[in-house]
Amino acid sequence: MAVMFAAREVRKVYDMGTVQVHALRGVSFEIEQGEMVAIMGPSGSGKSTLMQIMGALDKPTGGAVFLDGEDITTAPDDRLAEIRNRKIGFVFQQFNLLPRLTAVENVELPLMYAGVGRAERRRRAIELLERVGLGHRLHHRPNELSGGQKQRVAIARALANNPAVILADEPTGALDSRTGAEIMALLKELHAQGNTVVIVTHDREIASHAERIIHIRDGLIVEDERLSAGRKKPYTAGDGPSGQGGSGAAS
Amino acid sequence: MSVLDTIRTAIHSLRANPLRSILSMLGIIIGVAAVVSVVSIGTGGQQQVLANIGQLGSNLITVMPRVPRGTAGRVQQDVRSMFTVAMAEDMERLLPDVINVVPVVTTRGRLVAGGVNVQATLVGVTSPYTEVMNYRVADGRFISEWDVSAQQPVIVLGAELAKDLFEDADPVGQEIIAVVGNRRQVLRVVGVMEPRGQAMGGDLDSQAYLPVSTMMDRIMKTRSVSYFAAQARGSERAAEAVAQVEFFLRRRLGSTDYFRVISQDQILETMSAVTQTLSLMLGGIAGISLVVGGIGIMNIMLVSVTERTREIGIRKALGAKRRTILFQFLVEAVTLSALGGVLGLALGWVGARVIGYIGGWPGVVTAGSVAVALGFSTAVGLFFGIYPAMKASRLDPVQALSFE
Numbered sequence: 001m002a003v004m005f006a007a008r009e010v011r012k013v014y015d016m017g018t019v020q021v022h023a024l025r026g027v028s029f030e031i032e033q034g035e036m037v038a039i040m041g042p043s044g045s046g047k048s049t050l051m052q053i054m055g056a057l058d059k060p061t062g063g064a065v066f067l068d069g070e071d072i073t074t075a076p077d078d079r080l081a082e083i084r085n086r087k088i089g090f091v092f093q094q095f096n097l098l099p100r101l102t103a104v105e106n107v108e109l110p111l112m113y114a115g116v117g118r119a120e121r122r123r124r125a126i127e128l129l130e131r132v133g134l135g136h137r138l139h140h141r142p143n144e145l146s147g148g149q150k151q152r153v154a155i156a157r158a159l160a161n162n163p164a165v166i167l168a169d170e171p172t173g174a175l176d177s178r179t180g181a182e183i184m185a186l187l188k189e190l191h192a193q194g195n196t197v198v199i200v201t202h203d204r205e206i207a208s209h210a211e212r213i214i215h216i217r218d219g220l221i222v223e224d225e226r227l228s229a230g231r232k233k234p235y236t237a238g239d240g241p242s243g244q245g246g247s248g249a250a251s
Numbered sequence: 252m253s254v255l256d257t258i259r260t261a262i263h264s265l266r267a268n269p270l271r272s273i274l275s276m277l278g279i280i281i282g283v284a285a286v287v288s289v290v291s292i293g294t295g296g297q298q299q300v301l302a303n304i305g306q307l308g309s310n311l312i313t314v315m316p317r318v319p320r321g322t323a324g325r326v327q328q329d330v331r332s333m334f335t336v337a338m339a340e341d342m343e344r345l346l347p348d349v350i351n352v353v354p355v356v357t358t359r360g361r362l363v364a365g366g367v368n369v370q371a372t373l374v375g376v377t378s379p380y381t382e383v384m385n386y387r388v389a390d391g392r393f394i395s396e397w398d399v400s401a402q403q404p405v406i407v408l409g410a411e412l413a414k415d416l417f418e419d420a421d422p423v424g425q426e427i428i429a430v431v432g433n434r435r436q437v438l439r440v441v442g443v444m445e446p447r448g449q450a451m452g453g454d455l456d457s458q459a460y461l462p463v464s465t466m467m468d469r470i471m472k473t474r475s476v477s478y479f480a481a482q483a484r485g486s487e488r489a490a491e492a493v494a495q496v497e498f499f500l501r502r503r504l505g506s507t508d509y510f511r512v513i514s515q516d517q518i519l520e521t522m523s524a525v526t527q528t529l530s531l532m533l534g535g536i537a538g539i540s541l542v543v544g545g546i547g548i549m550n551i552m553l554v555s556v557t558e559r560t561r562e563i564g565i566r567k568a569l570g571a572k573r574r575t576i577l578f579q580f581l582v583e584a585v586t587l588s589a590l591g592g593v594l595g596l597a598l599g600w601v602g603a604r605v606i607g608y609i610g611g612w613p614g615v616v617t618a619g620s621v622a623v624a625l626g627f628s629t630a631v632g633l634f635f636g637i638y639p640a641m642k643a644s645r646l647d648p649v650q651a652l653s654f655e
């Protein structure tokens with residue numbers, strides 16, 4: 001399988017003037033295409049920092065990250081914007097939907113920045129929302145949606161440009177455990193469809209849905225754990241895409 | 252991202268906060284309205300002035316004695332004394348393109364009719380005065396040639412003056428006492444002039460007209476006149492007429508320093524220049540308010556950028572490039588200012604009409620002032636929008652995303 005991510009001795013130092021915070025102290029790993037990986041560690045261990053660097057939102061202080069063979073630590077700003085737009089789908093703990101836009105308009109955003117025409121954009125956004133079970137909430141604004149529904153909109157948005165990888169930072173962090181399990185089921189389904197999924201979490205329970213857990217502590221990888229492949233852990237709520245329990249998805 | 256998408260996004264953002272959008276436009280609205288109405292007042296006022304000058308008389312040439320700079324009272328006396336009725340007659344007789352040279356004598360005096368007592372300007376003239384000044388009698392008759400040659404004690408009243416002295420009664424045939432200095436003269440009213448309104452060269456309506464001979468010999472005891480009001484043979488002969496008058500006077504008085512010839516063309520030119528300068532100045536002041544409006548927009552845009560830091564972070568995470576963000580915020584600023592320009596234009600047009608209605612001239616809004624107002628407001632939006640937009644586009648995505 002092709003290597004999707006290759007991190008080489010990635011370091012990140014936050015210079016706070018008097019003190020320097022070493023968030024990452026030389027992290028190296030590879031993630032292959034189609035993998036579902038959890039990056040796990042306690043609070044402050046550098047998980048989010050790593051994800052921001054992998055997602056081309058931030059640049060490391062040292063080392064390099066290759067995405068699909070391209071060094072994303074030296075690319076110019078405009079290229080980084082393109083990489084974020086085409087190759088990466090972000091899912092955030094706080095959803096990060098634009099409050100004034102409807103669900104379908106939020107999903108259209110990455111398509112708009114990719115230069116997709118209006119009609120095509122709308123068609124694809126509706127398709128994506130239907131895929132995450134929100135075909136009946138197209139024109140709702142974020143404040144008219146439940147937490148789980150918001151995260152589904154965010155996942156649909158992350159998928160908009162068929163990204164190479166989905167980066168999810170604590171995607172269940174703002175959700176109750178049952179809704180969180182539904183979201184995990186959705187991410188697993190996307191993985192089953194061939195997407196590369198990276199999930200950042202401090203929760204062993206969430207991490208155990210992945211095939212592999214990269215343990216990180218104080219800015220260093222302490223363990224690269226491979227769980228026996230596939231559905232080792234049963235879903236805790238619902239069972240795959242067709243059985244999205246209480247989410248109220250239209251069939 | 253297409254230009255159309257950017258504009259749509261910008262308008263969407265502005266519509267999310269309509270009250271703020273309107274308030275931030277207010278400065279531009281007022282600025283543009285001020286520019287448009289001030290320019291309109293200038294143009295309308297100028298047309299009014301030109302119309303007034305046109306009323307003054309067909310091809311009027313005014314000839315006045317002038318005291319050269321640096322000379323004392325003696326010389327002045329000499330020059331003035333050479334402006335006589337005889338000289339007027341000579342000019343009329345000798346100059347081929349000049350007709351109707353009217354010697355004019357003016358003085359302030361008191362007119363008494365019954366119990367009413369009014370201060371007025373008394374003007375001694377000859378009968379062609381009405382033709383030269385393009386002035387008409389409403390009631391009775393004007394000063395006749397015989398009145399002048401026989402020094403008749405008659406008087407013709409301006410419309411306003413007639414009203415002041417006699418209210419609604421018919422003044423023609425009534426007697427009036429003119430008091431100038433310590434001299435009194437009983438005069439018979441023979442006519443009332445048509446109202447003329449405020450015109451260049453004084454308010455004709457509140458003046459009284461007498462035979463020039465009566466004024467000079469019976470009331471003022473003087474031999475010289477105040478000025479000559481002459482008429483060119485036709486507008487196409489006006490320049491020649493002026494040249495002939497100047498030639499004649501230089502010969503008679505010895506120098507061009509001792510007189511001044513003012514033709515209608517000159518007045519037109521001077522007045523146009525004056526009103527244009529005035530419009531420009533007022534327009535400039537109004538333009539400053541446009542700049543102030545621009546600063547208002549900049550202020551709002553800066554607040555907006557700060558408030559929407561997280562939105563900017565999200566957009567960047569989703570693939571918006573720097574220039575996309577820059578363009579979005581710039582379009583918002585320009586949309587605000589251009590829309591403000593359009594609203595200001597509408598307001599200015601209404602203002603121009605209202606002020607024109609009050610001032611009695613058409614409230615003209617020229618294509619030029621429309622173009623300048625819209626062009627300027629758009630430019631103001633661009634200029635003051637660029638800084639906030641740059642600030643937005645330069646935000647670091649990670650920091651913007653973690654903004655509370």
Ligand SMILES: Nc1ncnc2c1ncn2[C@@H]1O[C@H](COP(=O)(O)OP(=O)(O)OP(=O)(O)O)[C@@H](O)[C@H]1O
Nearest residue numbers: 014021022023042043044045046047048049050202
């Ligand atoms: N912008 C920043 N400036 C300074 N220090 C930072 C900044 N961002 C993160 N850090 C520090 O870097 C370290 C790693 O932070 P990071 O957010 O990556 O942790 P995390 O593993 O995601 O923690 P959590 O599970 O609480 O989200 C922490 O000590 C944090 O205080």
Ligand SMILES: [Mg+2]
Nearest residue numbers: 047048049169
């Ligand atoms: Mg974190």
